[in-house]
Amino acid sequence: MTQVKTRFAPSPTGRMHVGNLRTALYAYLIAKHENGTFMLRIEDTDQERFVPGAVDIIYRTLEKTGLKHDEGPDKDGGVGPYVQSERQASGIYLKYAKELIEKGEAYYCFCTKERLESLRTTTGGKEIVVYDKHCLHLSKEEIQANLDAGIPYVIRQNVPNEGTTKFVDEIYGEIEVPNAELDDMILIKSDGFPTYNFANVVDDHTMGITHVVRGNEYLSSAPKYNRLYEAFGWEVPVYIHCPLITDEHHAKLSKRSGHSSFEDLLDQGFLTEAIVNYVALLGWCPTDNREIFSLEELVKEFDYHHMSKSPAVFDIQKLRWMNGEYIKAMDFDTFFEEAEPWIRRAVSKDLDLKKIAAMVKTRIEIFPDIPEMIDFFEEVPEYDIAIYRNKKSKSTEETSLKVLQDMLPVLEKQDLFTSEALFEQIRLYCEANGLKNGFVIWPLRIAVSGKAVTPAGATEIMEVIGKEETLIRIRKGIEKLS
């Protein structure tokens, strides 16, 4: 059995789309699961769309996510170059295209943009262009004359109008398409560069790719590829088309969703490991239904035969949950290092940030959740006294006022401001007055935080802000309630 070799072949056009990232991940996992080779190839045949710096994004993303390639522009594996513009410079694509012309599987086309434009029709609200094979019928002499005259040309694939072409995909099975549906796609553009479709076939073959892993959006063009492989007499690789990733409206995930790229997600505060983990589960599921996986564990468990066919909605809510799981699993020091700048955004006072960090660690899903959750440590926000009312502890504005008035002198006398000591004082007060803890603690917590929801209990908050500030806040609470 030959060794598995997969590739990730992105175009340097900007941010890393999550669909792309998942394709890269699956390609990596399929190779590594079999101890195979994972290759990186840069597809920069579109000079217009090329974005400077985008190649760096690709390297950085692979590095950050741990999808280390064994071969690529920076790691020669003997089948380079690994950048298509460099391969194009070597003349490889033109050479193979001419071979196809010899075999009658391709032909020169000199049609102008205007003529092509005239072929454009609108159907079902969509504009489509179906080439009419106009140039297929040019004579040898006409072609030569055009070439000699320097008329710009493209090279097109020649697909017959009759019959069908079939191919086999590992996930979707056998798919058969009528040839009449297959357009005579352009192989070589007028600028001499190959199109994606053609470069892919030539490169995947010459670079020894055994398993072609790509997005479902290429499913319908796969038959054209097969014709090319067959025309060349090359062995067809194993096709693995990944199901589409969609937004909540079930349409292809686009920039409009706000989280269509890996960088978007990082910007929003998601952890790399969580993103990789989540994305792995979009279209694949292990037999035991486990959900939390490190990359190494994924390599071990991933079996592409368990991939699903149907498109998957990218659920940011579930990603948030998963991110929270990763945060909870972090060791405290690492967590604190990450969390401190976020805490600092809300708290400038000299408080025990580690205590605040500990409160927040199990309660956030992403780091940017922090500031809003702890802003009251800095300053009590304006609040409606209605929040003193609580059905369960039977608190009202009136009972709360009474509790605060009673507790104020107790706290004024209290010097040891630890959560335990404070709780003990409260307990004694409750005991003496026959009250439930919650009845007393509820108003204290509100007075001291100004919030109905806090990441910690009243006494913990008091410990952090200290005696002086606690008393100020309680007096202010009494004032508000009076």
Next chain:
RNA sequence: GGCUCCUUGGUCAAGUGGUUAAGACACCGCCCUUUCACGGCGGUAACAUGGGUUCAAAUCCCGUAGGAGUCACCA
């Protein structure tokens, strides 16, 4: 519009002829006698539809509907 693919709860999904149709997120409830949260326990909720085949169908076949993808000198 042609072609292709897809269709299990709101979402991710297990399931490959016989199951009380798993699990997770979200939602809801209860408990944790310090709220919310965390944690624990529990609950609501699904095989798009119509025909077959079969003793038996979410699973196989055909049709219908719905959704998506694609139809560039973009990848």
